[in-house]
Amino acid sequence: MTQETRKNEIINTAAKLFKEKGYSAVTMRDLATAMGIKAASLYNHITSKQDILKAIIITIAEEFTAGMHAIMNSDASNIEKLKKIVALHINITSNNTNGMASLNNDWMHLEDQLDYYLQLRNEYETNFLSIIQRGISSLEIKANNPEIIMFSMLTTLRSLYLWIPKKEDLSANDLAHSLSEVLIEGINI
Amino acid sequence: MTQETRKNEIINTAAKLFKEKGYSAVTMRDLATAMGIKAASLYNHITSKQDILKAIIITIAEEFTAGMHAIMNSDASNIEKLKKIVALHINITSNNTNGMASLNNDWMHLEDQLDYYLQLRNEYETNFLSIIQRGISSLEIKANNPEIIMFSMLTTLRSLYLWIPKKEDLSANDLAHSLSEVLIEGINI
DNA sequence: GTCTATAACACGATAGAC
DNA sequence: GTCTATCGTGTTATAGAC
Numbered sequence: 247m248t249q250e251t252r253k254n255e256i257i258n259t260a261a262k263l264f265k266e267k268g269y270s271a272v273t274m275r276d277l278a279t280a281m282g283i284k285a286a287s288l289y290n291h292i293t294s295k296q297d298i299l300k301a302i303i304i305t306i307a308e309e310f311t312a313g314m315h316a317i318m319n320s321d322a323s324n325i326e327k328l329k330k331i332v333a334l335h336i337n338i339t340s341n342n343t344n345g346m347a348s349l350n351n352d353w354m355h356l357e358d359q360l361d362y363y364l365q366l367r368n369e370y371e372t373n374f375l376s377i378i379q380r381g382i383s384s385l386e387i388k389a390n391n392p393e394i395i396m397f398s399m400l401t402t403l404r405s406l407y408l409w410i411p412k413k414e415d416l417s418a419n420d421l422a423h424s425l426s427e428v429l430i431e432g433i434n435i
Numbered sequence: 436m437t438q439e440t441r442k443n444e445i446i447n448t449a450a451k452l453f454k455e456k457g458y459s460a461v462t463m464r465d466l467a468t469a470m471g472i473k474a475a476s477l478y479n480h481i482t483s484k485q486d487i488l489k490a491i492i493i494t495i496a497e498e499f500t501a502g503m504h505a506i507m508n509s510d511a512s513n514i515e516k517l518k519k520i521v522a523l524h525i526n527i528t529s530n531n532t533n534g535m536a537s538l539n540n541d542w543m544h545l546e547d548q549l550d551y552y553l554q555l556r557n558e559y560e561t562n563f564l565s566i567i568q569r570g571i572s573s574l575e576i577k578a579n580n581p582e583i584i585m586f587s588m589l590t591t592l593r594s595l596y597l598w599i600p601k602k603e604d605l606s607a608n609d610l611a612h613s614l615s616e617v618l619i620e621g622i623n624i
Numbered sequence: 625g626t627c628t629a630t631a632a633c634a635c636g637a638t639a640g641a642c
Numbered sequence: 643g644t645c646t647a648t649c650g651t652g653t654t655a656t657a658g659a660c
Binding site: 462474484 | 634635636637638639
């Protein structure tokens with residue numbers, strides 16, 4: 247399955263353009279030109295511009311949800327869970343750098359799926375925060391404001407899409423290790 | 436001076452709308468409706484939509500440049516300079532939360548001033564990195580990858596506009612202290 | 625699967641009355 | 643300083659030929 251190559255080509259090309267200028271500033275003509283065809287031809291593969299955005303964002307959001315559930319259900323320590331979250335962000339971002347830009351910057355242009363996206367994001371942040379709070383209770387993590395810790399970690403992880411393409415020499419494993427060092431060992435007692 | 440109240444009203448209202456939907460998705464009619472007037476009336480105070488974006492972004496970018504120069508010219512330790520950078524971001528963001536969204540997300544829609552903005556940003560990052568590198572040389576900062584340290588700090592600081600409005604109970608001083616604790620003490624030897 | 629042509633509407637900006 | 647009216651262009655999307 248997933249043999250619909252042409253549609254995926256369109257979605258991937260759109261994600262690249264959305265990263266550069268944002269969803270609203272990219273026209274169907276821009277996208278068609280980047281594909282080497284005319285705008286009208288796009289509609290044989292997708293039903294609307296909105297459907298492209300939905301495909302990009304919801305797919306990634308569900309990957310994060312699945313990854314977080316696996317981490318929550320593991321029996322790792324809370325610090326180890328945070329390290330797994332760092333690795334999760336690096337893996338998903340490495341596989342879809344352009345799509346991550348849309349997830350971060352164009353989610354508000356979702357129409358039918360906006361509420362669903364916000365629900366997934368809210369659940370993710372709730373789980374993230376609970377790991378930090380349990381880590382503080384179990385004396386794994388310094389007793390700083392847990393929301394500030396989450397904010398700091400999460401904004402850094404959400405911005406990886408800007409940085410990973412510029413650091414192709416760094417392997418995902420090396421980056422995960424170095425970033426965990428900076429983000430986590432600092433808050434570890 | 437700065438008695439042009441109506442123009443500033445328009446710029447501030449635009450910044451609020453740009454934060455919610457991005458520059459490209461906000462129309463002059465949206466902005467006029469938010470001001471309680473008709474779109475044509477806007478042009479008695481501003482010359483174009485682009486001029487509004489320029490006023491928002493370049494003003495803030497120059498505040499960061501001035502703040503960084505003051506920090507570079509001070510004789511504080513490198514760790515103290517980093518703490519001053521945290522406070523600089525918190526102060527500028529607190530005073531113009533909406534404008535910071537445009538600076539982060541809509542800079543690529545600058546036309547005439549794009550090169551100038553990129554020059555200011557590049558200088559800022561160069562100075563930021565040099566403080567970290569000197570801090571590592573002088574054994575104030577752990578010898579992690581300096582670019583990862585800067586990336587982590589800077590993306591957190593640049594995202595403060597998302598977070599400060601939700602934490603109005605936290606004073607700027609308290610936030611600066613708590614965030615420095617999380618961001619800096621962790622990398623301090 | 626791609627094309628040309630076009631519908632139906634929204635966009636930034638201007639002209640000129642009040 | 644704001645209005646109505648409008649220009650010229652760009653927008654998403656569809657119809658129908660090839």
